[in-house]
Amino acid sequence: MTHALPGYVCPDDGTRADARTAPWCCPVCSGPWDLDFTPDPATELTPSAGPNSLWRYGAALPLPGAFSVTLSEGNTPLVPLAERIHAKLDFLMPTGSFKDRGAVMLVELARRLGPERVIADSSGNAGTAVAAYCARAGLSCEIFVPEGTSAKKTEQMRAHGAAVRVVPGGREATAEAARAEADLPGVFYASHVFNPYFLHGTKTYAYEVWEGLGGRLPEALVVPVGNGTLLLGAALAVEELARRGVRPPALVAVQAAAVSPLAAAFEAGAEDTDAVEQRPTLAEGIAIPAPPRARQILAAVRKSGGTFLTVSEEALRAAQRDLAGRGLFVEPTAAACWAAVGPAAPSDPLGGRTAVVPLCGTGLKAGLAT
Missing domain, CATH: 3.40.50.1100 (Rossmann fold)
Structure with a gap:
């Protein structure tokens, strides 16, 4: 059975786009997307009966059908x-x-879309999370980081198999460098800021x-x-x-x-x-x-x-x-x-x-x- 992916909607101008083909930001205002998704409050929510991961809340999550990407994240003390x-x-x-909470959603989405590579920009934690879940999903991954990022965090990214690109300047310069490649063919931009998943x-x-x-x-x-x-x-x-x-x-x-x-x-x-x-x-x-x-x-x-x-x-x-x-x-x-x-x-x-x-x-x- 094929399940539709909830689409994107711009919170500022109402522009809508299909999650399978949409650019990484709103093409009208260049702002971040929201998701056209509201869980049905009448649907029973029984997390204790679900898997030992954040997918236990599947009834409230926007990715329908079976999931495959997980590291048993969530359910923290x-x-x-x-x-x-x-x-x-x-x-x-x-x-x-x-950041594992959002990264597992983005990478499960990427797995379903089948890009040639995943890119992300991060000062550390989001990048390590995306790198780990891409490794779990078998997806090629490149993380853009600002100079001065903790060596332990970049080491973790590389250990997961991600390519790490160090960008001169601060966090904003790093984001700009990643976004310059975000619309290239075959690229999925795993943006923890712009992607509402x-x-x-x-x-x-x-x-x-x-x-x-x-x-x-x-x-x-x-x-x-x-x-x-x-x-x-x-x-x-x-x-x-x-x-x-x-x-x-x-x-x-x-x-x-x-x-x-x-x-x-x-x-x-x-x-x-x-x-x-x-x-x-x-x-x-x-x-x-x-x-x-x-x-x-x-x-x-x-x-x-x-x-x-x-x-x-x-x-x-x-x-x-x-x-x-x-x-x-x-x-x-x-x-x-x-x-x-x-x-x-x-x-x-x-x-x-x-x-x-x-x-x-x-x-x-x-x-x-x-």
Whole structure:
């Protein structure tokens, strides 16, 4: 039986495209795609009866039919971290970060489309995830990375068989280099920013929180935000679960103070961001000067009744060490949320609400910040 793939729709101008033949971005405005897909809330959702992977949420996912790409990703532990705060240990995913959630969706999509090669741009974790799942699927893969990317992350990409192209400059220069090849014949651009299938993978994070808390969500989901792939995925899940009668949480977005265009726009009441300077920060995974989905991120946080918080470099260092002292060794980016709402935060930004923070990348890739 042949199953149709949900198509793309532009959130800004309504342009639609077939997922099998579409360019990597909207041909009218050059913006990222959304997906023309809404799960039926009447469909029974019984993840405990599904496979031991994020495909357990198949009834809520946009790839119909049988899947073949998996490393038993997902179903990560949810553990108490402080009074009223749980941590979800996504650094225990197969490649060491939450990006596996979106990468498995993109690579399963690529497998069905049958490209000659897959390309992606990444500051590290998304690239290692795409490389690993392409290896699992038997797909040729090339990852574009900015100069200065952690040697441990590029080594992991190469170990999975991916070609690694180091691009002079920062994250934006790397994205531009990848996009220059994205429309070449036979290329599938596994963009964790522009391709919405990635967001429908990351939404399983919130579904697992719902499952882990016994069929409810906390009063706040605290999420580190650069390109916003985890936050926007969580927002999708929150909307879908709300249709099933689950009370939605506030979305609390965290940025590094050194590179915080979204926080600045939120504070100014703006609907979009102005690009900021690419400055060095320990939280390299969220150091995005001009997020392509900025309007969607800001709208999602406002709609939820949430807010933005920023953290200093000193706070990132302290939070990473504090978590390590609790037995949880994560990279500085993954410590950002704990820096924002943990016991060392200058006030109680959660206002006493229950919350879940993601520990979304292992410290083994980056080491201890100095």
